[in-house]
Amino acid sequence: MASSSQNQGLSKYVTLVSMDGFEFVVLREAASVSKAIARMLSPTNGFKEAQDGRCVFGEINGVVLEKVAEYFYYNYKNRNREDVPDMEIPPELCLELLMAADYLDT
Amino acid sequence: MADELPLPRLRWDPVTESFSKNAAGKRVRSSPPASSDPALFSSDDDPSADNYTQERRKKKFRGPWYHQRPASEESSQESQEHAPEKKSRRTFERQFDSGVFMGSDGTDVDEVLEELESRNAMALPVRHSRGTQSARRLPTPEELVQGQIQRCLEEGNESIDLSSRGLTTLSNATIRQLATLTPIPPVIEGVFTRLEPKIKVFLASNDLTSLPGELFNLDRLTVLSLRGNQFEELPPGIGKLSNLKELNISQNSLRSLPFEILDLFSDTSRLNSLNLHPNPFYQPQFPPDHEADKQEEELQYKIGLGNRGRARHRRGAVCSVSLEQRRRSWHSQWNVTYQARTEVRYLDINGTLSKGPNFCNDSSPIPVADANDTPQPPTSRGDLSRAPSLFEVALNACSRHKDLPHLTSWLPDDSPEFFFDLLRDVMVKKDSGGSKCTICQRNFIQPRTEWIEWWEIAKVIERNAMASAASPLRQMENERDVLESMVPLMRRGCSWLCVPEKVAVVEDAVVATE
Known part of the structure; x- marks a missing residue:
């Protein structure tokens, strides 16, 4: 991503924290797929999250956030591919993930 | 019922013109008097079905109930007391024309009839209630x-x-x-x-x-x-x-x-x-620089030459054919050619328009894109990829959920209305067979790009058939065919990279018109 070269001073990984305290350390570049996270972490916006690279989501629980992190890597891995495989999601998580996706703008 | 107390016999006082209970005389029954008069009075003293084995006359009363005086007091009282014995008085006659009980029938008609009747009496209310049930709910x-x-x-x-x-x-x-x-x-x-x-x-x-x-x-x-x-x-x-x-x-x-x-x-x-017609199809609006005077001229073409003059429609402007169309082979009966397309609408993950023209609902024509137009995705999302959004992935999981129709009831009450509409939409799309990206053939639920292509679809009219049928009627038909042969086709893509191919400008389209 173009932004990664610009933001040399920033850490390569960021931490996503769920409402029940689970922490997921993911590549900043992968997590930036989410427009909401990209905005939180952008140093120009001056959010607290940008300084320590830690995003706390008060409305997303650990199970869902784990899937979200998995999606970030799925998207990151397939970003330049022509035939993208499907990502499997357990049916019981579909609604919560839908709302998380809407919130994260992913 | 049968064990109900019969009404005390009242004596008629000719002086007061009324019944009196306390007049001299003994009570008919020694049972204790009812604490109050019965609220309802019916001449049907024993409404059990057994009493209806033969025609009965209802007692007729005149005036208020306390003035009641049966026509013949004695006989009615007697018939009440002898009610259980009524069976002996039954008179049934054979119905020789009924077709059920023949003259040669050896069975005891009375017995059978009685049984039948009692069964009918029982069956009647049941049948009645069934009738009202079906009246309440008609089949859809x-x-x-x-x-x-x-x-x-x-x-x-x-x-x-x-x-x-x-x-x-x-x-x-x-x-x-x-x-x-x-x-x-x-x-x-x-x-x-x-x-x-x-x-x-x-x-x-x-x-x-x-x-x-x-x-x-x-x-x-x-x-x-x-x-x-x-x-x-x-x-x-x-x-x-x-x-x-x-x-x-x-x-x-x-x-x-x-x-x-x-x-x-x-x-x-x-x-x-x-x-196809009539339908309120989207009409294309071609660039204005080469129409005004040409419009009439072209109409002439269309009327006069029918199918053959059609390719001139695009003469000098955008004679373009997509590569895809050249790869496909059409049925010889049909003349199918790409004509024009609109600019690409880029939709955001939740289906809101991010960039592109609006396809309004009125009947105004939609401007077509220039032949050299290359779709430019909006820059808001950084690098593009064909990977579906998480939103799409989750929607897909919802669509495959076996309890899809009830998913809306699991949404929190405070969730935006948009989710309910979305899930309803998913259900409709699933029922009608889903949709595939017209570029990469991937299944999708929420399209990310869409545009309209106008294709000319017309049946090939054989030359000799046209020559033989050179009547004015035939020509009228041709004119209408020409005007209606531009069919708008909606194309949808599953990612912002799924956009129309670059079209190749071809010269032979003009040549083909002779």
């Missing part, structure tokens, strides 16, 4: 249609006429049965031939807005009439009907057709008759 149009399909299946009838049934919905389960339809094979020259069914489905003049996806899995469907319904869009699955010979989609609210409908004109298909 769809249930009637299911019955009809069942009959067609039993008779091997290939022509399923469901027109004018007031249908508003048609479920997959109803249509699925048709896949098992087998016609009765005719005997030709003494030999049974195995027959492939040629299913004809007529759904004309109903109020349908969506079609079940199973309809498009009926690969033996040869005739499909959807005339006079409320469709605003047809499901893309319609392109799967490779054996379709006749398709009628006139008199709907269609603004465009699915791009997949072009599959019906490929060289392996059999489409012979197509009725």
